[in-house]
Amino acid sequence: MSVWLVFALLGVGTGSLYAAFAIAIIIVYRGSGVVNFAVGAMAMIPAIVYAELRATGDLVLPVILLPDRYDLGGPWGFWPSACIGLAVGVVFTLVAERLVFRRLRGAPAVTCLVATVGLTVVAQGLMVRAAGAGTRRTPAILPDDVIDVFGRSFPVDRLWITGVVLVLGGGIAAGYRRTRFGIATRAAFLNEKGAILLGLDPRRLGQINWLIATLVAGTTGILASSMGGVSPFNYSLYVVPALAAVLAARLQSVMVAVLAGVGIGMFEAVTVHMVAKGHVPNLLQGGFSSLVPFAVIVVMLIVGGRTLPDRSFVVEPGQRPPAAPPRWWVWWPVVAVMCIMIAVGSSPLRFALLQTLFVSTLLMSVVLVTGFIGQVSLAQLSFAGFAAFMLSRFDGLGFPLAPVTAIVLTTVVGTLVSIPALRVRGVLFAIVSFSVAVVFDEVLYRSPTFVGNGGLARVAEPRLFGVDLGIYAGDDFPSRRFAFLALACCVGCGLVLVGLRRSGLGRRMFAVNSNERAAAASGIDVPGTKVTAAMLASAIAAVAGVMFAYKAVDFTGAGLSAQDGLQLLALAYIGGIGSIGGAVIAGCLAPSALAGYLLTGGGSSIEQYLFTGIALVIVTVAVPGGLAGLPDLLRRVRQQRRSGSLSTTAGG
Amino acid sequence: MALLESRGLTVSYGGLHANDQVDIDITEGKLVGLIGPNGAGKTTFIDAITGFTPLSAGTVTFDGVDLEGKSPDERAHLGLTRTFQSLELFEDLTVRDNLMAAAEKARWNSFITDILMPGRGERAYQQQVDEALDALDLAEHADRLPSDMSHGQRKLIGVARALAARPKLVLLDEPAAGLDTQESQKLGFKLREFLSSGMSLFLIDHDMGLVLNVCDYIYVLDFGRIIAHGTPAEVRKDPTVIAAYLGESAGEAQASAGTALNTATEEQS
Numbered sequence A: 001m002s003v004w005l006v007f008a009l010l011g012v013g014t015g016s017l018y019a020a021f022a023i024a025i026i027i028v029y030r031g032s033g034v035v036n037f038a039v040g041a042m043a044m045i046p047a048i049v050y051a052e053l054r055a056t057g058d059l060v061l062p063v064i065l066l067p068d069r070y071d072l073g074g075p076w077g078f079w080p081s082a083c084i085g086l087a088v089g090v091v092f093t094l095v096a097e098r099l100v101f102r103r104l105r106g107a108p109a110v111t112c113l114v115a116t117v118g119l120t121v122v123a124q125g126l127m128v129r130a131a132g133a134g135t136r137r138t139p140a141i142l143p144d145d146v147i148d149v150f151g152r153s154f155p156v157d158r159l160w161i162t163g164v165v166l167v168l169g170g171g172i173a174a175g176y177r178r179t180r181f182g183i184a185t186r187a188a189f190l191n192e193k194g195a196i197l198l199g200l201d202p203r204r205l206g207q208i209n210w211l212i213a214t215l216v217a218g219t220t221g222i223l224a225s226s227m228g229g230v231s232p233f234n235y236s237l238y239v240v241p242a243l244a245a246v247l248a249a250r251l252q253s254v255m256v257a258v259l260a261g262v263g264i265g266m267f268e269a270v271t272v273h274m275v276a277k278g279h280v281p282n283l284l285q286g287g288f289s290s291l292v293p294f295a296v297i298v299v300m301l302i303v304g305g306r307t308l309p310d311r312s313f314v315v316e317p318g319q320r321p322p323a324a325p326p327r328w329w330v331w332w333p334v335v336a337v338m339c340i341m342i343a344v345g346s347s348p349l350r351f352a353l354l355q356t357l358f359v360s361t362l363l364m365s366v367v368l369v370t371g372f373i374g375q376v377s378l379a380q381l382s383f384a385g386f387a388a389f390m391l392s393r394f395d396g397l398g399f400p401l402a403p404v405t406a407i408v409l410t411t412v413v414g415t416l417v418s419i420p421a422l423r424v425r426g427v428l429f430a431i432v433s434f435s436v437a438v439v440f441d442e443v444l445y446r447s448p449t450f451v452g453n454g455g456l457a458r459v460a461e462p463r464l465f466g467v468d469l470g471i472y473a474g475d476d477f478p479s480r481r482f483a484f485l486a487l488a489c490c491v492g493c494g495l496v497l498v499g500l501r502r503s504g505l506g507r508r509m510f511a512v513n514s515n516e517r518a519a520a521a522s523g524i525d526v527p528g529t530k531v532t533a534a535m536l537a538s539a540i541a542a543v544a545g546v547m548f549a550y551k552a553v554d555f556t557g558a559g560l561s562a563q564d565g566l567q568l569l570a571l572a573y574i575g576g577i578g579s580i581g582g583a584v585i586a587g588c589l590a591p592s593a594l595a596g597y598l599l600t601g602g603g604s605s606i607e608q609y610l611f612t613g614i615a616l617v618i619v620t621v622a623v624p625g626g627l628a629g630l631p632d633l634l635r636r637v638r639q640q641r642r643s644g645s646l647s648t649t650a651g652g
Numbered sequence B: 001m002a003l004l005e006s007r008g009l010t011v012s013y014g015g016l017h018a019n020d021q022v023d024i025d026i027t028e029g030k031l032v033g034l035i036g037p038n039g040a041g042k043t044t045f046i047d048a049i050t051g052f053t054p055l056s057a058g059t060v061t062f063d064g065v066d067l068e069g070k071s072p073d074e075r076a077h078l079g080l081t082r083t084f085q086s087l088e089l090f091e092d093l094t095v096r097d098n099l100m101a102a103a104e105k106a107r108w109n110s111f112i113t114d115i116l117m118p119g120r121g122e123r124a125y126q127q128q129v130d131e132a133l134d135a136l137d138l139a140e141h142a143d144r145l146p147s148d149m150s151h152g153q154r155k156l157i158g159v160a161r162a163l164a165a166r167p168k169l170v171l172l173d174e175p176a177a178g179l180d181t182q183e184s185q186k187l188g189f190k191l192r193e194f195l196s197s198g199m200s201l202f203l204i205d206h207d208m209g210l211v212l213n214v215c216d217y218i219y220v221l222d223f224g225r226i227i228a229h230g231t232p233a234e235v236r237k238d239p240t241v242i243a244a245y246l247g248e249s250a251g252e253a254q255a256s257a258g259t260a261l262n263t264a265t266e267e268q269s
Helices: A002-010 A012-032 A039-055 A078-101 A109-131 A157-178 A180-190 A192-197 A202-225 A234-248 A254-277 A288-304 A328-344 A347-372 A380-393 A401-418 A426-444 A480-502 A504-514 A516-521 A526-552 A562-575 A580-589 A594-600 A606-622 A627-651 B042-050 B072-078 B095-103 B110-116 B123-135 B151-164 B181-196 B208-214 B232-237 B239-246 B249-268
Strands: A058-060 A069-071 A146-149 A152-155 B004-013 B016-026 B031-035 B057-062 B080-082 B169-173 B200-204 B217-222 B225-230
Touching: A002 A012, A002 A152, A002 A157, A002 A254, A012 A039, A012 A157, A012 A180, A012 A202, A012 A234, A012 A254, A039 A058, A039 A078, A039 A109, A039 A202, A039 A234, A058 A109, A078 A109, A078 A202, A078 A606, A109 A426, A109 A562, A109 A606, A152 A157, A157 A180, A157 A202, A157 A254, A180 A192, A180 A202, A192 A202, A234 A254, A234 A288, A234 A426, A254 A288, A288 A426, A328 A347, A328 A480, A347 A380, A347 A480, A347 A504, A347 A526, A347 A562, A347 A580, A347 A594, A380 A401, A380 A426, A380 A526, A380 A562, A401 A526, A426 A562, A480 A504, A480 A526, A480 A580, A504 A516, A504 A526, A504 B095, A516 A526, A516 B072, A562 A580, A562 A606, A562 A627, A580 A594, A580 A627, B004 B042, B016 B031, B016 B042, B016 B225, B031 B042, B031 B181, B031 B208, B042 B057, B042 B072, B042 B080, B042 B169, B042 B200, B072 B080, B080 B151, B095 B123, B095 B151, B123 B151, B123 B181, B151 B169, B151 B181, B181 B200, B181 B208, B200 B208, B208 B232, B217 B232, B217 B239, B225 B232, B225 B239, B232 B239
Parallel strands: B031 B200, B031 B217, B080 B169, B169 B200
Antiparallel strands: A058 A069, A146 A152, B004 B016, B004 B057, B217 B225
């Protein structure tokens, strides 16, 4: 018994981090209505600046076009380093708030969420450029003695950080209840128009709340850098448990979120102990503890969700349905050019094309869930990964049968996963799907049963009627036969979408996307339509996953993680979420795909990663339809200008 | 037996009875109205009948089928459709597609046939949709988006969408709200026309002129209870109705306005 208690106590340290991030997320949400995925990045920037100042005395800045490293002479002490670190974080947030979130007021919550994803990518890219991707630990800040608990040694700094976060949470909760500023923030959150009429400035309130959140996240980030270390990426992983705590608090109560965060940390530590003790089946050994936040999220959403929004439900402005699919005279030349590339192109060009085809196919499944049915899914890449591993598991069945089995299994899993998510929509759906991706990432891709020895999976080359269709067939790598096969799969998925868009099912999906209540009243089976969409989307994702496996031959979970899923969604938005053309454009822009090869000679780099983030932020703010929506946007602007000039001449 | 019967229908939110023991019969081929002041529970009644709000007690039978446990879409398939006070159109679909989405009956295998042969099987519904468009003079706007149209036209799209599936009974939630007197009169004529094509209608509205003029039978709801019912002439004279709803003097003025309108429309036709 006491052993479990010790492990639970060990978890309060991590739990406090979740709690602090949860506080920051709630503050930003109440202040500006944005569900902030970037909270990890907001903690990471001050922490890395602080760590660099402590270690080398160099000031590193998250900037482009300017030098990002300044020698301030000699390692610095705690207070100056921490203050400079927080100041850098505050400036970064101010700039982001001013350039991005202020312009997104009134935009769909999901668009704001995607913008914070973009911001995360930008912050990570900038800090990797400035300070490198490594993890650094800083000297202890809080007392770090070791005390004796039930005969086991216990680092006391865990309790200290919990105390700090509890005090912080209590202070903030009281501040928002008592002070004029806190009451004004709540008023503006509940009724923005009313607040403006009372003489409050919601934009200013939002800005101050962003600053408070940055200080909370930054302080915790600096403290945590002395315990587990900080890298440009590790804090972003705490966002999922933090979101679980935020949902447990129904996006409202700071204190409930703090307690939930600490509780989740304790449960995770206990599950780690369970794995070590062998209480957990082999299948789940990989990352059993990551199931805790997932379970919290799912239970909270299902308990709190409704199958149909009721009369008081504020309809979030949804995703626009996809524009008409490109005309045949755009469509077929693209396919023809790809055929020519395969037939006469060089080996690196063909390889880049294969990457484009894989990403395009995968994004077609995103188009289906996001563009057609209006749910932003971050889990599609995970379904592709599932299919890839299933293919390697059932490879013995031979070519047509093994991929078909993998696709069918993935479709079943994707459909099952979609059923609990029926009760959630909008930004909450994005959160659920991201936590699904994390579970796939942590549990399945590291499970010895599922992935095989050492996490390395392998597939044999596809062979039909004795003809080798694999990527190594013939002496010219990658083989042309395989490339044509991949092209055929991609075009096939595209045709399914085109057909769907014209069909009654597509119309029902748009109707559900547009207004669920009205759809139900019109005799459309809303849950059934959503499940059908999820089923088709996971089937298309599975096709992409099979493509991935045959392309790589030997592969691990690398490139299939939840973080990669975020970058994929970023690409989808840049290309134009919800349009088939957008999926293809995004496929060209993906790392080591066509655009990269043609422009820079191939390869992927941190610059590309950073560029993706910046482009994503610009697209969410300025071009909601993505690159594929540009012609439409330009046409509308031109029309407006023409009608504007007409009305002025009429007026004159 | 009436087409739709509610018996002891009660909807409670906490301790508040939004609908309390409501018994209503909607006879086939008739236009039945429900009136009552704001907050009387009129929309709650439609929500309860169409499956958007769970019943706390009571039963609803439609066309001989007990509706308990049926989802809104299943009720729509039985031939029970509705409009919304707040319209709730599919803003991103053209007017025709708004109606098509409601007219088409999906089967379990539709997604396969839809993907393999898109557009097949649509023809059967095209005619139904064209009829509904014609009935509300929307044919020339069929390819526009609802968001580009006037409020009056948008109201008509909502009605057309409820008609597109050829239902047996349409529940109309304040179809005349926000229309001017002339548009409201025109809508009244249309509603009477639909009755002659074998459909039954149930109407909630604030426009007393419209309700008293076009309905065959009227129920009066106040604080969730039915306080009176009868033909328009009976309801207009009922002292409880005058006291509770129409008000002593204002009500008389409105009622006489209704009578004036009545004669005016009679003259017109």
